[in-house]
Amino acid sequence: MLVLMYILAVSGGSNGRCLEHEKQALLKFKEGLIDYGNLASWAIEKDCCRWRGVECDNRAGHIIRLDLHPVFSHADHDDFTWTPMDGVISSLLLDLRHLSHLDLSRNQFTKIPGFIGSLKELLGNLSRLLSLDVSNNNGDMISDNLEWHSGLSSLRTFKLSRTNLTMAVNWLHSIKAHPSLSSLYLQDCQFPVVDPSSLSHINSSKSLAVLQLIDSIVHPSTFPLLLNMSNKLTALHLSKNHLNGIIPISFAHMGSSLGNLRKLRTLLLNGNYINEPLPVILEKPSGCVKDSLQVLDLSVNQIKGSLPEIITRFSSLKELCPDDNKLDGALPDNVGNLSSLAVLNLARNKLTGSLPQSIGLMSGLKVLDVSSNSFNDFTSEIHFLKLSKLKFLTLSFNSLSLNFSSGWIPPFQLNTINLRCSKLGPSFPVWLQTQRNFSHLDISNSEISDNIPNWFWRLPSNLLFLNLSFNNLSGKFPDLHLRFNSFPSVSLSSNKFHGSIPRFLFNTTVLNLSKNMFSGTLSTFCSFINDNLDHVYLSDNQLSGNLPDCWMNFKQLVVLNLESNSLSGVIPSSFGSLHKLQTDHSAATYTGYASVVWKVVEQEYGKTLGLLKEVGQLRAPESLDLSTNRLSGEIPLSLADCSFLSCLNLSNNNPSGKIPLSTQLQSFLVESYMGNVGLCGLPLNAICPEDEKQQDGGVEHSNLDDEKLYKGSGFYVSLIIGFTLGFWGLCWTLLFNWPGKPASFRFFDNMVDWLSLKMALIAAKVKRRLTS
Incomplete structure (x- = not known):
């Protein structure tokens, strides 16, 4: 009985009636918004604790969370709905004095400058606010400062994106001076040049642990200052920033700055224009960073050179991703010393030589991707000796020969197998019989000349993608009644399969059986x-x-x-x-x-x-x-x-x-x-017979009508005026009526088709007259 009363008390707190004055504040707050049905439950449900986006305290019933990001739903395959709200953010939020989480993201508030300005007075008094998200608001938000957020003395997490901060010259000062901010997410923003002297009297932040600055416009001179914002940083995300190729200069003295980040665990520099040699980059961090760093993402840059042996000194590294660069040379033989590594992604580089056998010692490895390089030589069981946790294997687009014995039982169960353009044949790889959980299998163009064994068709029910194309596979398909949890994509093209098409293949999304010998x-x-x-x-x-x-x-x-x-x-x-x-x-x-x-x-x-x-x-x-x-x-x-x-x-x-x-x-x-x-x-x-008769009977009458029609200048004037007005009216609709653009483009396509048909008919008519 006591247990039941306790359960009712706890559940009743979150589902009980909210406080009336907070409910009225929300209803009046809603009046300033155009919510497009996102807040429909606010008018139906009496208890505001049950309203969409509202969460109340379990005991006192105070509103502690308000999540107003729009609903994203899809009714069917092609009907997607994402309806952002707009309007005015009212000062009535001040009545929610116990609010700890506020999410206004993914909307499109109309008066953007006023909206940001109102935050200075409005949100500055929400002293209990722990998390604020105003990211991904459609349109260009503008703010001339970030000082208002200093009034949020309890704030831990702040997310801001798509904002022009070029007038906020003190933005870095405001962040460093905040007493409690621990996670800062800035995306697709524009920042001014920072004067280093303005920060000389400001100590580094004592709380900031996560700094994410992504896809923004930042002056190169600002980057060294970011590295000195806080010696408490555990994650630094500086991905996809628009530096126009100057980033190597801004990171020229990065080593000493990184040396102060003794707790740094995640460093993301992907999607920039770094073109320093990899050995130079890896030598910069101090010993403390080498011991603490767990994730290093340098992908999608222009980094050159080889993977040096110094990488093995990063003893805590779990993810190493220098993919999509210009790396060359061979891998160090002792790369297997990275025993903590879970993800190794070297794809799309210019690496050569053979894969070191020490890779097989990476007992924690889950993802191995070395695709689209120039690796060659044999790959044998020893390369996978202790990879019992491996789930994702991609060796595609190399010149690797997988030389496994017929009785080999791999230590892993793979989810994804990408071996395209590897040398697996001529026999069908028997070791695949042991893999029962894969969702993706690609062994296309792998020099297999064999019948597919019957055991292979016991395909996993979670199959999403199967590609056996461009081999020399042959034989008939068994009459199977396979069922998949979803509808996979299947490509068996350019082989020698024959017989009727098996029924289970029609339960797919993409089906490619071209260039075979299927019959029936x-x-x-x-x-x-x-x-x-x-x-x-x-x-x-x-x-x-x-x-x-x-x-x-x-x-x-x-x-x-x-x-x-x-x-x-x-x-x-x-x-x-x-x-x-x-x-x-x-x-x-x-x-x-x-x-x-x-x-x-x-x-x-x-x-x-x-x-x-x-x-x-x-x-x-x-x-x-x-x-x-x-x-x-x-x-x-x-x-x-x-x-x-x-x-x-x-x-x-x-x-x-x-x-x-x-x-x-x-x-x-x-x-x-x-x-x-x-x-x-x-x-x-x-010419069809019925058209030929109509043409012979009406040619003289048609000629007279055409002559009258085209003879007067009024026809041409009317044609030019009508076309000009119609064309610019359509352009105006396309440019300024955004919701109607898809329909407008469809109308435009149909109009072009109609005009094409009319022109073709006229041309054919003229051609027939000329020939006659």
Whole structure:
């Protein structure tokens, strides 16, 4: 009974009624905001402790946390909602005297200068505030000082971003002088030049432990001052700052400054323009830093030289990431002395030689990525001797030969296996049989010439990505009923697989089976409804039979390539029902190899498929390729309504009749319809019989009408005025009506298509008259 009463007391405190005067303060505070439904619960629920973003004290019921960042939700695959609030931050927040956490991030308050200015008076009296987040507010925030935050005497964590602080000449002084600030996060800000003499009488901060300054504009002379802000620093994040290549000068004397940071555990300098040799950089920190540093990220710079033996003196190092630089030479043989290392990322450099066998002694290693270098020689069991914790292995794009005995049992269970362009063959790697938990497997282009053993198809249910392409694999697929927790991307292209396509492969997102010898029909497709399948590549196989009419089951389909098969029958009318393909996938990326037919040119995309960036920023759907089959009948009218198609290829089939008139079908090149003797109509030169009769009967009348139409100057004046007003009206909408931009661009695309069709019709008409 006592236990039950205690549980009710504790739970009732957080869910009980809040104090009435604090509730009224929130309601009046809400009146100054345009919340777009983010605070809908504030009007429905009586107890303000149950309101969204509100947290109350368990005992007294005081409001202690107010989180007003907007809700991010997605109703379906393509419907994303992020509605920021705007309005005025009211001084009524002062009534919440027990407030300890305030989050105003990711909004778009309209009067930005007033908003920042109001903080000086408004927030300065919230003496119990421990955490303040005003980051990621849309628009340019401006502040002429940061002195107001000194009134928040209890503040521990402060987050500020997208703010112009070029007038806040004392910003560094304010931070160093704050009595309790321990974590400072500044991102995408602009800072003024700091006068070092203004800081000479200010001692280093006694509390600041985490300083994050990311993607900001900082004068190079300021960086040494940042290193001397606090000798209590445990984490220093100086990533992606815009220094225009001057950063090597600003870090010229970094060694002595780093030597004072005796507690530094994390140092992130990634995404800058550092071009000093790596040995010089690693020699600068003092012995104390070498003993304390746990994370060193130097990625995405221009650092040269080799990885020196001095790196092994960083005895506490857990993460070493100098990837995406210009490192060369061989790795030190004793690199395995970094026994605490959990992450070693050397990818995308120019390193050579063999992998040291001492890597196998890194018993704590979880991530090993040496991809895209020039490593060569053999890799054997000894390289993985004690790597029992390894989860992520990437050796791709080297010249490494994995020489494992057939009975080898690895000490690890991998989640990600990337061995693309390694030498695994000619036999299928037996050791993969021991790996039962991987979600990503890429052994493409790895010189395997073998049948896939049956045990391999016991694929993990958490599979997300499988790539076996560009090998010499052969054999039939077993008839399996595999189920995956999600819909993986699968690429088996450029092999010698034969037989029918296994049913389990249709439960995917990207399916690439091109350039194999698969046979049979596609009727199995109709037994599935997959709203996740968006890319299908089945070209260059031996598929036959009628093309099924069930494409309405694949509403997300973006690319369908059935080129070079023996398919027959009519073109299905259900192609015209793929309206979901109008969605813009311009931000989507796909990993693996895939063949995309674009304007009758086949291209291969490797490692990361930014399909839309690589092929002229395509908008979905991108491609429908039915070329080189045996399709017959008329082109369905529903296909004429597919104004979203960027590429259509119906060449080398046997369709007949007139190409339907639309804003799209006439815009494709003649090559899209070549090899079809039964087709007529634009854009082909072949005139349909019904059009020829209409032309003969009305040519004289048409000529007279055209002459009257084009003879007067008023026509041209009207045309120029109408085009100018319409064009600039559209531009005005695109520039100043941001929420309507997507719709405006779609309208613009459709208008261009319509104009293209009209121009094509006029050109064909003129051409016929000239020839007659």
